[in-house]
C-alpha cells in the first residue's frame with residue numbers, strides 16, 4: 154500500500170537506508186562469546202598444556218620486528234636524546250621535546266638487555282584470590298605486576314612477594330597519593346613493597362600524566378630509593394597497540410596487562426600469566442571479584458578485557474604462554 158505512491162516510496166527507502174546505516178555502525182562485526190561459553194571452552198581445554206618452542210620463537214620474532222621490546226620499551230638517553238620529540242601515544246597532536254629537565258631522568262641504556270628465562274606477569278584479577286599461586290610466582294626469574302597492587306601479608310599466598318617490574322599509571326598517583334602535591338611520605342612508604350624493582354610509568358601517554366610522573370621520579374630519588382624509574386616509551390606503546398589491533402583487538406586502548414604480557418613475550422623464554430580473568434564467574438561457577446583486593450569496576454568501553462583474554466587464551470592453546478586461570482597446583486603435589 155505504502156509503496157504505491159512514489160513520494161512515499163522514497164520515504165520508505167530513506168528510512169530503510171537509515172536503518173541499514175545504523176545497523177552497520179552498531180551491529181558488532183563479530184559476537185564475543187558469553188562468560189559461560191568462555192568458561193566451557195576453558196574447561197574443555199583442561200589442565201593439559203604444552204610449551205611450543207617454535208610458536209614462542211615465532212611470536213618473539215614478530216614482536217621484535219614490530220616493536221623492538223628490548224631496545225624500545227623504556228625511554229633511554231640512547232633512544233631519546235636531547236631535542237627528540239616524543240609524541241604522546243594516548244593523545245592526538247601532543248608532544249614533548251626532551252629537554253634539560255626530562256633528559257637527566259632517563260636511564261642511560263636499555264635495562265633488560267639479555268634474554269630472561271622464566272617470567273611471570275601478574276594481573277590483578279579476582280581469580281588470584283585463594284589461588285595459592287604465590288609460591289609459583291615467586292619462583293620465577295622475573296616478575297612483573299600491574300599498577301602498584303597491594304602485596305600485604307594477607308595476599309602473599311596468592312600473589313607472592315617478589316617484584317622485578319611494576320607499572321604505575323599516573324592516574325593512580327593522582328587518586329591514591331593526591332598527585333604527590335602534598336605529602337610524599339605515604340607514597341614512599343607504600344613503594345617499599347616492591348623492593349628494588351623497576352617502576353614503569355607511561356609518563357608520555359596522556360598529557361596530564363607527565364607532571365605526576367616527574368614528581369614520582371623526584372620523590373623516589375629524594376627518598377634514596379634503590380628503585381629505578383623507567384618511563385614507558387610512547388613509540389613502543391604505539392607499536393604494540395598497532396600489533397594487537399592488527400590481530401583483532403578493538404579497544405580504544407590496550408590494558409596495561411597486555412602491554413606487560415607483550416613485553417614479557419619479547420624479553421623472556423617462558424611466560425606465565427596470572428590473574429588475567431575478566432569474568433565474574435570462575436571455572437567452578439563461583440563469583441569472582443574484579444580485583445584480588447577489591448571489586449571496584451573500571452569504566453566500561455575503554456579497554457576490551459574479554460577480547461584481550463581470548464587473544465591470550467589462543468596463545469595459551471598454542472603453547473606460546475601459559476595462563477593460570479584457577480588454583481595453582483600445590484607445591485607438594
Ligand SMILES: *[C@@H]1O[C@H](CO)[C@@H](O)[C@H](O)[C@H]1NC(C)=O
Nearest residue numbers: 205207208209211470471472
Ligand atoms: C606451534 O607453533 C607453531 C607456530 O605458531 C604452529 O604452527 C604449530 O601448530 C604449533 N604447534 C602446536 C602443537 O600447537
Ligand SMILES: *[C@@H]1O[C@H](CO)[C@@H](O)[C@H](O)[C@H]1NC(C)=O
Nearest residue numbers: 235251252253254255256257
Ligand atoms: C635548560 O635550558 C634552558 C633553555 O633551553 C636554559 O636557559 C637553562 O640554562 C638550561 N638549564 C640547565 C641546568 O642547563
Ligand SMILES: *[C@@H]1O[C@H](CO)[C@@H](O)[C@H](O)[C@H]1NC(C)=O
Nearest residue numbers: 347348349350377378379380
Ligand atoms: C635496596 O633494595 C633491597 C631489596 O629490597 C634492600 O634489601 C636494600 O636494603 C635496598 N638498599 C637500599 C640502599 O635501600
